[in-house]
Every structure is written in structure tokens, then in C-alpha cells.
Amino acid sequence: MKISASFLAEKKIEKAIYKLDHTDADYIHVDVVDGKFVDGKKIPLRKLKKIYKLTSKRLDVHLMVKKPKKYIKKFVTMNAERIIIHLELKKDLEKNLELIHKFGIKNGLAINPNTDISYLEPYLDKIDSILVMSVMPGYGGQKFIENTTTRLIEIKKMLLQHPNIEIMVDGGINEDTIEFVKIADIVVSGSYITKSKNYQDQIDKLRQKKKNRDHLDIPKRMES
């Protein structure tokens, strides 16, 4: 399971990215909100455009915007591993998915918690990733929506003929809720990491390294 770290909940973005860069997170997750597709935390584009200069990690770009085309064109030069647009846009989805591929970047569709997963079906031949939202998009620090687990299982079944599509999950992931999303290939986690002093400790906990080490501890009674 890979971890993509989101800094959406942070005020001091540069500092958060510097700290994330010094962890073993696999990607930096860039949330882009235009205030039209969803209401949410808008980080100015001029700031977002600098992120790739602050880290050697590849970015996954989550576009929560009504008109993705202009954003896709901006992010293709910014060390993006994948660019994800929202299924709920309906309009020009195929065109924009193709546009991302034209630039040699993986594409993906994000699906909101209340969108029927069957709407993904027509696109399965055209996408590399599905980002399953486990909160309503817009803000960091929200509570994990529990029926996400059932949705993930259903999506996994839907992908039997498309085993290469990566399943991602985004929103409210912490050391407890990660138990419910183990089926995902990539887990996005934001405030759980960035609201703590030691980012790497939190990432270790998500990867359950700490727990595993605890299991290996010699029980006190056997130590002497």
C-alpha cells in the first residue's frame, strides 16, 4: 500500500511540503479547488505551481474543478505522476482523460461518496486510477464516511477485468480508519500526518510498522 500525503489542512504550505519531503511518503497529493465544482479550501494557483520545486516526490493532482482543461495543461510540467478529475463533471470527461494521457501522465477519476459506482463503468478502458472519496470533497480534516469500505469492495469486484487500475482512497484516513481501506492500492492522508509534530511517525503508524514491531517485542515475563 502506498501513501500519498495531503497538505490541504495546513496554513504554512511550504513548511508542510518541506517536512513531507523528508518522510518516506510515496507521493504528495495536491488538492485543487476552484470554488465552483465544490466549495472548499482554495489554495492560489501561483502557490500550487511552486510545489514541485519544493519536493523531489512525484505529485498526484486531484482536480476538484469545473473546467479541468486549463489546470491539466498547467500541471503537466510539474512532475505529476497522475492527474485526477471528477466523474461528477460528466461533461468532456473522455476528452480530458485523453488530454492527460497525451502528455504521458496517468489519469484517473475521482468519485464522490454519494455517486453510484456504476457510472464508472464506461470509463474503465480509459483510466489508470480511481480515487474513491471517503469524505465530501473540499476540505481536509473531515470524518471518514464508513460505507466507503463497501464501496471499495464493490469497485474492486468491478475491476476484475481491469486489474491494472489503481484504487485510491481519500479523506479522513488515520491509524484507525486505515483498517477499513486496506483493499486500496494508494491511501491519501492529510491532517492525520500534518497535524502532528513528527510526520514520519504518523506515516509509520499508517503503514503499521509500529504495530508490527510491538508484536515482535519480547513479553516482559520472558525477558529475564
Ligand code: DX5
Ligand atoms: C478533500 C481532499 C483530501 C483531503 C485529505 O477534499 O480531497 O485530499 O485533503 O485530508 P484528510 O486526510 O485531512 O481528510
Ligand code: ZN
Ligand atoms: Zn484529495
